[in-house]
Amino acid sequence: MKTTFRAALREAHREALLKDPRVLLMGEDVGRYGGAYAVSKGLLEEFGPERVRDTPLSESGFVGAGIGAALGGLRPIVEVMTVNFSLLCADQILNNAATLLHMSGGQLNVPVVIRMATGAGRQLAAQHSRSLENWYAHVPGLRVVEPATVEDARGMLWTALQDPDPVLIFENALLYNLEGELAPDAGPVDLDTARVRRPGKDVTLITYGGCLPRALEAAGQLATRGVEAEVIDLRTLRPLDEKTFLQSVRKTKRVVVIDEGWRSGSLAAEVITRIVEGAFYELDAPPARVCSEEVPIPYAREQEQAALPQPAKIVAAVEALVSPHG
Amino acid sequence: MAEFRMPSLGADMESGTLVEWKVKPGDRVKRGDLIATVETVKGAIDVEVFQAGVIEKLLVEPGAVVPVNGLMALLRGEGEPEPVSPPPAPAAPAAAEPVRHLRASPAAKRMASELGIDLGQVHGSGPNGAITLGDVQAAAVGAPPAVPPPAPRPRPVDAAAAMRGAIAAAMSRSKREIPHYYLATDVDFGRAQSWLEQQNVKRPVTDRLLPVALLLRATVVALAEVPELNGTFTDGAFHQSQTVNLGVAINLRGGGLIAPAILEAQRLTVSELMARLMDLVARTRSSALRSSELGSGTLTVSNLGDQGVGLVFPVIQPPQVAMVGFGRITHRPWVLDGHVEPRPVVTASLAGDHRVSDGHRGGRFLAAIEKLLLEPEKL
Amino acid sequence: MTSQELDQSVRAALSDVAPEADLSTLKASVAFRDQLDLDSMDFLRFVVALNQRLGVEVPESDYARLTTLDACVTYLADHGAHP
Missing domain, CATH: 3.30.559.10 (Chloramphenicol acetyltransferase-like domain)
Structure with missing residues (x-):
């Protein structure tokens, strides 16, 4: 069945609200407006204002309320419009959600799911175009995931709700219109493993979220030039599934990490460090990265596109590694 | 003084391994004489000299992997006078040679050490001239290990696979470039x-x-x-x-x-x-x-x-x-x-x-x- | 020459042409070309090798009589092969 990333997310919410009476959705404009990205359209009508709650424009307030509801036994899904605004509730997420299990000596679980859009590419300028997944992936006590396929959009939410500890789901806003094939019986998926999205033998491309389609596009172009790239979708940014990507790099001997975050202190940096730690003697070329340029994301379309990882940049990075006669 | 260099034995050849010299310094050669045997992916090839003269100096040892066009020997042309006296030896011969930083990937280094291959003799084809795994594998084909390995081991790289690779490269180039x-x-x-x-x-x-x-x-x-x-x-x-x-x-x-x-x-x-x-x-x-x-x-x-x-x-x-x-x-x-x-x-x-x-x-x-x-x- | 000796000579001639072939599994009544991947030039070299080893001059018109090991032994015996 053909569907979109957005529709798959909505179906995941419906399923959760239907299956578990403890589940509720809260956030800015999730009810009457149907969600800033129309993910929750129709859910207020179907499930009522008790379970689909519009909140005031106060991230710290409603994320804190969600954490409190989780502590009280509910299974809240809190939608923060975008990661840019999550800075206002970072205190709640880092100081409360991520720490309470530890600080209570194991007495308090915080089974909250916090969703937020991320990424650039829609001409929303510097303050609305960030990719800060790496900030949250830095923090013990959180699980951080990012779907990049309709299957994961459909399946990650339910599994996240089963986790007794906080889970952050990042949704790259460029993917909401992504179309894909979804099995009629598609259901929950794991939040532990990376996936090989395209097999190859010459170089490993590691990416996640909104960069997956671009990495796949680059792999297609590389194939026409005789380079077989293996594309890995990390899916879970914390904890990282090292095993899958190390296995791939041991096979291909070369790696390029594609990350919409800025290069300095990026998730790409973490992934490459793990590769150097775990597969140094297998490498046949220096690991490489394609990240966003280190500027506040520009508004002007050409400049914005130039600042982001693109298939052409990925192809160029790979070609610099794969010697012409290799 | 004329130079004898590794010939290109086909568009797909990158390097060859010297198997043996058929001449020694002082030997007189004429155009067309076979002076060396070189191992390539196409097997052992007898290499001819294209200039008459006297072999002045052999510059590489058997076992060395020499890139195409790499210098192998010096010849003194007919009529060219023998050097009257040997040029004064430099005080520190090693210092005369520019020290070449050896750039090789970790995987290439490990394989070279396992196979006993001297990376100094391997031509690098990777980024910035780095020696890659493929270069070491190419050098391993037919190259006698610089240091005998402790126990006999199977040939690390299949010669047939190397030839298939060479054919693939040449034919891909053909279909890519030639209408x-x-x-x-x-x-x-x-x-x-x-x-x-x-x-x-x-x-x-x-x-x-x-x-x-x-x-x-x-x-x-x-x-x-x-x-x-x-x-x-x-x-x-x-x-x-x-x-x-x-x-x-x-x-x-x-x-x-x-x-x-x-x-x-x-x-x-x-x-x-x-x-x-x-x-x-x-x-x-x-x-x-x-x-x-x-x-x-x-x-x-x-x-x-x-x-x-x-x-x-x-x-x-x-x-x-x-x-x-x-x-x-x-x-x-x-x-x-x-x-x-x-x-x-x-x-x-x-x-x-x-x-x-x-x-x-x-x-x-x-x-x-x-x-x-x-x-x-x-x- | 005995059949046994002729058999050995034919195998030796085949070995000259296809040194890598495993002749221990060669079936005596099945055509060489189906077993050894011989082309026409290999076959010509085989005939030359027989000539050099056994002194038999095989005219082209008789090539069809040299297709199997058994046939070769018979043919060579009839044509006075000598070492």
């Missing part, structure tokens, strides 16, 4: 067959002719009529060759293919072509080719007829600009003087490089071959 056009025509081989039978009755078994000898001869003669199929395309331009170095695709038992050339084939009679072909096939299969026979072809012929193939679609060997194929000689219905009769027929095909020639000229070439085969006694 091929294809033509084919059926040729009545009846008269040629009869002529061969008459000849072979008279000949002792060691001098007998195979049909391929006539096909090669007809190809060479037809080239005189359409010379733009004979030559190479390099640096963006066609260079027509005055001589015909006729490449012959020879399959190896157990897989692989080499296309060495019969040099100056335009000078050879049918019998001489046959003898040279027999010799070339035997030496190709026993790995005893000479450097001048590789990479020097100006047109190549593929004769797959023995495999029962009717029509061959050849892939041009870069930098050549055409390739000729001959299929199986079979009896087919043929119209002769208004009557259908069974005749032995062979399909001749041509792959041409459209950057250099057009189908019209290619067609004339095949027509010339057909005409020549109808009058075998004139060949």
Whole structure:
């Protein structure tokens, strides 16, 4: 069945609200407006204002309320419009959600799911175009995931709700219109493993979220030039599934990490460090990265596109590694 | 002082391993003498010198992997005076050599140490000239380890795989760069067959002719009529060759293919072509080719007829600009003087490089071959 | 020469032409060309090798009688092969 990333997310919410009476959705404009990205359209009508709650424009307030509801036994899904605004509730997420299990000596679980859009590419300028997944992936006590396929959009939410500890789901806003094939019986998926999205033998491309389609596009172009790239979708940014990507790099001997975050202190940096730690003697070329340029994301379309990882940049990075006669 | 450098034995060659020197310093050599044996993915090749003189100095040791065009020896030309006195030795000879930082990937370093290969002798093809795993593997093919490994181990890299890689590189380049056009025509081989039978009755078994000898001869003669199929395309331009170095695709038992050339084939009679072909096939299969026979072809012929193939679609060997194929000689219905009769027929095909020639000229070439085969006694 | 000796000579001639072939598995009544991947030039070299080893001059018209090991032994015995 053909569907979109957005529709798959909505179906995941419906399923959760239907299956578990403890589940509720809260956030800015999730009810009457149907969600800033129309993910929750129709859910207020179907499930009522008790379970689909519009909140005031106060991230710290409603994320804190969600954490409190989780502590009280509910299974809240809190939608923060975008990661840019999550800075206002970072205190709640880092100081409360991520720490309470530890600080209570194991007495308090915080089974909250916090969703937020991320990424650039829609001409929303510097303050609305960030990719800060790496900030949250830095923090013990959180699980951080990012779907990049309709299957994961459909399946990650339910599994996240089963986790007794906080889970952050990042949704790259460029993917909401992504179309894909979804099995009629598609259901929950794991939040532990990376996936090989395209097999190859010459170089490993590691990416996640909104960069997956671009990495796949680059792999297609590389194939026409005789380079077989293996594309890995990390899916879970914390904890990282090292095993899958190390296995791939041991096979291909070369790696390029594609990350919409800025290069300095990026998730790409973490992934490459793990590769150097775990597969140094297998490498046949220096690991490489394609990240966003280190500027506040520009508004002007050409400049914005130039600042982001693109298939052409990925192809160029790979070609610099794969010697012409290799 | 003249320099002797590693020759390029085909567009796909990157380096060769010196197996042995056949000369020593002080030996007098003339043009065409075999002075070294070099191991390549095409097997061991005897390398000729192209200048007369006296071997002054051998610069690399057997076992060394030398990149194409790498300096191997110095020759003193005829009449060139012997150095009166040896040049003063530098105080610290090592300091005279620029210290070369060895850039190699971790994987390449590990494999080199496992195989006992000296990375200083390995040519780097990776980013910024770094030595990659592939370079070490290439060096390992046929290169005796610098330090004998503690126990015998199986050859790390399959020689057949290396050759397959070389063929893949050359053929991919061909299909990527050369706009091929294809033509084919059926040729009545009846008269040629009869002529061969008459000849072979008279000949002792060691001098007998195979049909391929006539096909090669007809190809060479037809080239005189359409010379733009004979030559190479390099640096963006066609260079027509005055001589015909006729490449012959020879399959190896157990897989692989080499296309060495019969040099100056335009000078050879049918019998001489046959003898040279027999010799070339035997030496190709026993790995005893000479450097001048590789990479020097100006047109190549593929004769797959023995495999029962009717029509061959050849892939041009870069930098050549055409390739000729001959299929199986079979009896087919043929119209002769208004009557259908069974005749032995062979399909001749041509792959041409459209950057250099057009189908019209290619067609004339095949027509010339057909005409020549109808009058075998004139060949 | 005995059949046994002729058999050995034919195998030796085949070995000259196809040194890598495993002749221990060669079936005596099945055509060489189906077993050893011989082309017409290999076959010619085989005939030359027989000539050099056994002094037998095989006319082209008799090539069809040398297709199998058994056939070769018979043919060579009839044509006065000598070492």
